Amino acid sequence: MSEIDLRQPDLYTNRQLSLLEFNRRVLAQAEDNRLPLLERLKMLCISSTNLDEFFEIRVAGLKQAMAMGSVQAGPDNHSAQEVLTAISQRAHQLVEDQYRILNSVLIPQLAEQDIRFLRRSEWSPSQRLWLQEYFEEDLLPIISPIGLDPAHPFPRVLNKSLNFIVSLDGKDAFGRSSGYAVVQAPRALPRLIQLPANEAGNGPFDFVFLSSVIHAFVGQELFPGMRVKGCYQFRVTRNSDLFVDEEEVDDLLRAMEGELLSRRYGDAVRLEVAANCPDHLADYLLDEFNLSRDDLHQVNGPVNLNRLMAIYDLVDRPELKFTSFVSGLPRELAPTSDIFERIRRSDILLHHPFHSFLPVIDFLRQAAQDPQVLAIKQTLYRTGPDSAIVDALVAAARSGKEVTVVIELRARFDEEANIALANRLQEAGAHVVYGVVGHKTHAKMMLVVRREGRDLNHYVHLGTGNYHSRTARLYTDYGLLTCNEDIGEDVRRVFLQLTSLGKVSELNCLLQAPFTLHDQLLGKIEREARHAQAGRPARIIAKLNSLVEPQIIQALYAASCAGVKIDLVVRGMCSLKPGLPGVSERITVRSVIGRFLEHTRVYYFENDGDPQVFCSSADWMERNFFRRVEVAFPLLNPEVRAQVIRDLDYYLRDNTQAWVLTAEGHYERLQPAEGEQPLSAQTALLEELTSLS
Structure with a gap:
């Protein structure tokens, strides 16, 4: 038998198409009757958020490669154009399935549980009156419709924001008759409005989409003297991958701050419009965003499904959610005032979220307060807002310990938060570095150097996930607490490499x-x-x-x-x-x-x-x-x-x-x-x- 060429393309699945298949598996959870109902709605929202990021990063990257004339293909040997064509077909089917599940499965089942999404045709007179008052008091003072003419060109539309294209008949006060206007939904207002319970026949959990309110009242006061012929929601997804030529910048933090401003208005990669939007208006929008029909998704429902995630917190129905749990502790961490003594006894494995993330926080807090601790070094990729980890690092720096933090400014979609984090740590006196040019620092490491007698001993936490308390409740991850000498020395050498930019000597056991x-x-x-x-x-x-x-x-x-x-x-x-x-x-x-x-x-x-x-x-x-x-x-x-x-x-x-x-x-x-x-x-x-x- 002749030897098989293990590089032949038909032995490989395209990575982007494989990622779309993962999203289909997530969406399948929304149809799984074994799961609690609100958890299934949550899975639908997650599938929508995943698809947003897929277009912002993956599709945007393929379009960019095509625009630059790249013919490079992966091991499956599919060109960027071939992959984009396959993505368009599969993504359209995926979106169609999302809205089918929402409209035909989840909304009826939620209604059976008295959780209702009221369409305009279902509003009672009293509900309509309440919503009109909401429009006049909360929306009208801050909304700014933009009529389109040479002096009012098509506005800059924020990435993934809710907008409406309005078709008009008649002339405005200045005699202009452009025929079109754009209404941008205020970002400060919720996309779901909960009607007051037990008032005028309202149920305990009756909701109306903000888009429905705008649709209902857009013609009353926004365009006086003109007739609204049609109003259709739309949303554009843009390239959100940041590019910083690290070889050409002197200050990575300032360069990232500048690049973040452009993310909201990157090149358009996808257009979503209401299913009833006429073809001529959809084509008009496609022309404005320089997109083709393959990039158009006409949807039967709100253009941003992930906004439905708010329902999970707004509806207090524990029986419709997963059973709550209290994370446990490894037996090695029985209550004790000295976590260092526990680590000296034995390595400790944490398996989140089944095990609590608190031991990681306690480890750092004790280190920050312990007079025997001389130095703390840590990598931070994602931490989340109001982080207890960051608070402990700040406290340690202010108490005079040597605190060194390697912050990855380019952690996708957390760049802005990490810039603020870097500034806060620097103000507290910590040494902050931004990793290595051309390489993201993704390793999860914490090193505590402690004087014990005449020795300086290394205590280490290594993990598979981020130092982020919230995701530690949502993601499965391992963390290891150890004072093994070889591991501690290896971690020290890696930190030395990250801060000094010198060559690292051969490591004992880390890869x-x-x-x-x-x-x-x-x-x-x-x-x-x-x-x-x-x-x-x-x-x-x-x-x-x-x-x-x-x-x-x-x-x-x-x-x-x-x-x-x-x-x-x-x-x-x-x-x-x-x-x-x-x-x-x-x-x-x-x-x-x-x-x-x-x-x-x-x-x-x-x-x-x-x-x-x-x-x-x-x-x-x-x-x-x-x-x-x-x-x-x-x-x-x-x-x-x-x-x-x-x-x-x-x-x-x-x-x-x-x-x-x-x-x-x-x-x-x-x-x-x-x-x-x-x-x-x-x-x-x-x-x-x-x-x-």
Whole structure:
């Protein structure tokens, strides 16, 4: 049998199309009757938000590549134009399904629970009167309709803002008759208006869309002397990827501040309009935004579905939501006043959100207050507003400790928050650096240097996720607290590299991108192949968000051919095709979509019966291997390692929230076989590690 060329394009799935498939799996949750109703509405909103970002970044990037004449293709060998054509077809179907689920499934079921969205045709006289007063008192004073003529050109439309194109008949006070106007919905007002409960027959949770109110009253006072022939909502999505030529700027922070101003008005990539918008008006808008019909989405409902997310907090109906829980603590963290003493006893593994994020905050707070602590070093990628982590760093800096913070200013969509964070830390006296030119600092590390007797000891926290209290309740992530000398020394060297820009000496046990991580992983995959060929125990398990890097995929294919059993749990993009005869017959790929966003990255290598397990901030993507600073850290403590291996087994046995990837590139949702016990990995971990209420 001749050797198979593992680089041939038909062995790879296009990464962008794979990401769209992930969004379809998220949307499927909105139709799953096993989930609480408001959680299903939330999943619909998440699918809308995901699709927004997909257009802002992925589609925008492909359009940019085409405009620059790029012919570069990925390992699947599809050109940018071919991918855009496929995206248009699939995205239109996805949007159609979103609104079908909203209108035909969720809205009727919500109405059965007395949660109603009232159309204009359903308003009672008293409701109409109340809404007219709302329009006159809250909307009219701040709304500014813009009639279109040579002195009033088409206005600049903010990215993803709610707008209306209005068709007019007649002349204004100055004798002008342009025929069109644009009304921009005030950004300060909510997109959902809750009617007063128990007044004039209102239900407990009756809502009206702001767009409905504008539609209803736009002709009464906004265009006096003219007749409104039609009013149609629209929304434009723009390129939101920032570009800063880091080689040409002297001050990255100032350059980022300048670039952020342009994000709101980047090139248009998608236009959404109401389904009843006439073709001539849709074409008019497409011309204004320099878009084609392929970029047009006509929707039967509000143009911004993710605004429905507000319902989740506005409706106090616990029975329509997931059962609440109180995050647990590892047994090693029994109540104690000295977290350093606990870490000295044993490495501590935290598995969020099943374990509380508070130990991470307490670790930093104690370090900030401890007179024996001399220095604190930390990376920050995303932290969220009102961060207890940042408060502790500020307190430590003000108390005179040496505080060094590596802030990634280019964390997508968090750039503005991180600029404010950098300024706050600098004002407190912390040393703030912005990482490395050309490489995002994505590693999650915290180092505390503590004097104990005559020694300076290193206490470390390493994680797979951000130092962000809110996402620690929504994303699954691992965190390791340790005072292992080799790990502590490695973390110190990486921080030295990030701040001094000097070369890092060889690390003891951490794998670091962009230096050793890629080569080391290739080596470990090839080692498993050699073990399998020699008849020794060989297996690979990897849990990731994305798997698209071609060399890694080729190595996995080769290992499969050599006899290695490979199980992959990949939440989102996956360019590898499992189950291909003679190539990937021993590879399985599954995606788990559940209550929490799967975010842990774990790499397991059987290694002839001496397993190696690494956790990491890095997915198996080109950007993580070559354009980011990442670390993968080994689990050296046998109990900690066994815990993670057991968790992986849960995910590999999940038969309720798991989707299996076929050789044809389709995902099929698993169902328990006849006589098989249902198992959800997330539910099992919730039951074991938390207090459900």
